[in-house]
Amino acid sequence: MNLSELHKKLIAVARANPPGDAVPLSFEKRIMALIAARPVMDRWAVWARGLWYAAAPCVAVMLLFSAWAFVPSTNETASGDLSYQFDSAMLAAVDQVNADNDPTW
Amino acid sequence: MERTEAELIAAVLKGDAASFEPLVLKYSPRVFATARRYARRDSEVEDIVQEVWLKAFQKLKSFRGEAPFEHWLMRLAVRTCYDFLRSHQRNRETSFSELTEPEDDWLERFVHHPETAGENAAAARQLVERVLQRLSPPARLVITLLEIEDRSVKEISRLTGWSVPLVKVRAFRARAEMRKVLAKIAREKYL
Numbered sequence: 001m002n003l004s005e006l007h008k009k010l011i012a013v014a015r016a017n018p019p020g021d022a023v024p025l026s027f028e029k030r031i032m033a034l035i036a037a038r039p040v041m042d043r044w045a046v047w048a049r050g051l052w053y054a055a056a057p058c059v060a061v062m063l064l065f066s067a068w069a070f071v072p073s074t075n076e077t078a079s080g081d082l083s084y085q086f087d088s089a090m091l092a093a094v095d096q097v098n099a100d101n102d103p104t105w
Numbered sequence: 106m107e108r109t110e111a112e113l114i115a116a117v118l119k120g121d122a123a124s125f126e127p128l129v130l131k132y133s134p135r136v137f138a139t140a141r142r143y144a145r146r147d148s149e150v151e152d153i154v155q156e157v158w159l160k161a162f163q164k165l166k167s168f169r170g171e172a173p174f175e176h177w178l179m180r181l182a183v184r185t186c187y188d189f190l191r192s193h194q195r196n197r198e199t200s201f202s203e204l205t206e207p208e209d210d211w212l213e214r215f216v217h218h219p220e221t222a223g224e225n226a227a228a229a230r231q232l233v234e235r236v237l238q239r240l241s242p243p244a245r246l247v248i249t250l251l252e253i254e255d256r257s258v259k260e261i262s263r264l265t266g267w268s269v270p271l272v273k274v275r276a277f278r279a280r281a282e283m284r285k286v287l288a289k290i291a292r293e294k295y296l
Contacts (some may be wrong), residue, residue, distance in 0.1 A: 019141030
């Protein structure tokens with residue numbers, strides 16, 4: 001079978017038989033009814049809906065963090081050490097002054 | 106006095122939705138003819154055309170009036186048809202062994218006496234539809250616009266929103282895809 005001839009023939013068939021342009025009865029009325037029935041875009045409603053959709057993830061995140069806050073940390077010592085070291089570093093100068101003025105030295 | 110298209114569009118944009126009806130009435134035949142190139146069932150065709158008009162109404166603000174309204178509408182129609190093809194890809198997997206008897210006869214006639222295989226035969230039309238159904242959505246769109254509707258690459262680029270090189274690449278691939286489909290017909294029928 002000559003495929004390129006078949007290709008040409010089928011394209012010629014498609015060209016020779018263009019689709020009809022008949023429109024169903026009262027089609028324009030149907031479109032106009034759909035347009036009239038479409039929901040009117042209310043900006044406040046859209047904004048409220050967005051907030052409402054955002055509420056659920058926010059609550060989920062809040063619950064997650066609450067649970068996390070109540071669960072005792074496994075490396076509390078390490079974080080305690082860190083805060084102690086931070087305190088010492090920040091207050092080192094003050095401690096030094098106090099130590100200099102201490103009469104017991 | 107009959108209002109011009111520009112006046113009708115301006116009225117719609119000002120909130121007079123009823124002014125949209127003359128536009129629907131005037132251009133629906135064109136949109137239906139386009140939709141029928143890509144969908145067969147009446148219900149699908151009507152759904153496509155309905156979607157085109159609803160989109161046209163919603164996006165009318167984006168019509169700047171630099172080109173005729175018809176061009177803008179046809180761009181919308183072609184893109185909606187392309188979306189339809191992409192969402193109905195499952196229909197592509199039909200076998201050519203399921204050809205109807207008249208389609209088989211037409212093919213036989215084409216093989217033995219190509220000049221007698223008429224272009225207006227219903228079987229030939231069905232066969233074309235079957236072959237086009239087997240193509241991927243971009244291939245079908247390009248073959249339809251380029252070869253069947255005989256549009257230029259530039260025109261297709263404007264209609265589809267694809268760049269000119271992309272249209273050329275897709276046209277090349279579409280022809281290759283069509284050759285493969287035709288080769289499959291030949292294999293299934295004559296081997």
